[in-house]
Amino acid sequence: MQRYLLSRLVQSLFLLIGVLLIVFFMIRLTGDPVSLMVPKEASAEDREAFREAMGFNRPLLVQFTDFATGVIQGDFGNSLNFRQPALDLIVQRLPATIQLATTALIFGMLLAIPLGIIGGFNPGSAIDSIGRTLGLIGQTIPSFVLALIFILIFAVKLRWFPSFGRDSALSVVLPSVALGLGSMGQLVRLTRSAVLEIRNEDYIRTARSKGLSQYAIAARHVFRNAAIALISVIGVQYGYLLGGSIYIETIFSWPGLGNLLQQSITARDFPLVQAIAFFIAFFVVALNLLTDFAYAVIDPRIRFS
Secondary structure, three states: OHHHHHHHHHHHHHHHHHHHHHHHHHHHHHOOOHHHHOOOOOOHHHHHHHHHHHOOOOOHHHHHHHHHHHHHOOOOOEOOOOOOEHHHHHHHHHHHHHHHHHHHHHHHHHHHHHHHHHHHHOOOOHHHHHHHHHHHHHHHOOHHHHHHHHHHHHHHHOOOOOOOOOOOHHHHHHHHHHHHHHHHHHHHHHHHHHHHHHOOOHHHHHHHHOOOOHHHHHHHHHHHHHHHHHHHHHHHHHHHHHHOOHHHHHHOOOOOHHHHHHHHHHOOOHHHHHHHHHHHHHHHHHHHHHHHHHHHHHOHHHHOO
């Protein structure tokens, strides 16, 4: 298993380097940040002086080398828009994004796994139909459309929940549900298909012949084997929720990394965009590594592959 995990670690390091390269060069295709930061009436000499002071006139390879060296040292530079260290801004916004993503994942799991298990044991039942319908809605309707619908119904019409901000415990309900429905849709379909496949195995029939109840069979045998497939998907989904919440955070004015990323892209804040992209990629890669480790612990076949 050590060789397996070492190979995954090396792959993850190359992936992070690739992310750094792509983000660094792609963000520079959006235009010159000097045009946004320097007043329009500034002279060409003033613009060139500012560009030299910020280091934008140096070759791109030199700029990337300086950026990569700073990342290794924990220095992501200063935000051009907020005039603060980029790392400080990320640390300030990260808890809000983690709270939103974690709440969304918990919501999706609590709803999807029971519906998937019940639907897998009772295909065609009313609960199975509900689970498949919710799964279809979660996977076909974009999260930002669901967010707008939820705001209209539950914030504007019914006034049950706030429509923006992070002022109370209720503030996280609408954004987390809108964000988590997509994950819920995938999890409920995966759980259902896994149960449908497992319930006809020989050891399940043996458990029934021993007189075990349906609940005991589901808890001891079905869910334990279905969890092997679920773990890998849950890890990937959590990474997606951490990195894919930009629209939801913008719509709900949620003070997280997604909202900060949207602001930094609009302002062409190169250092901040690079720092946020690196942190999101780092968390996604770390989650995938943890998922691979858990997968190897649960399934012995992976350890010796």
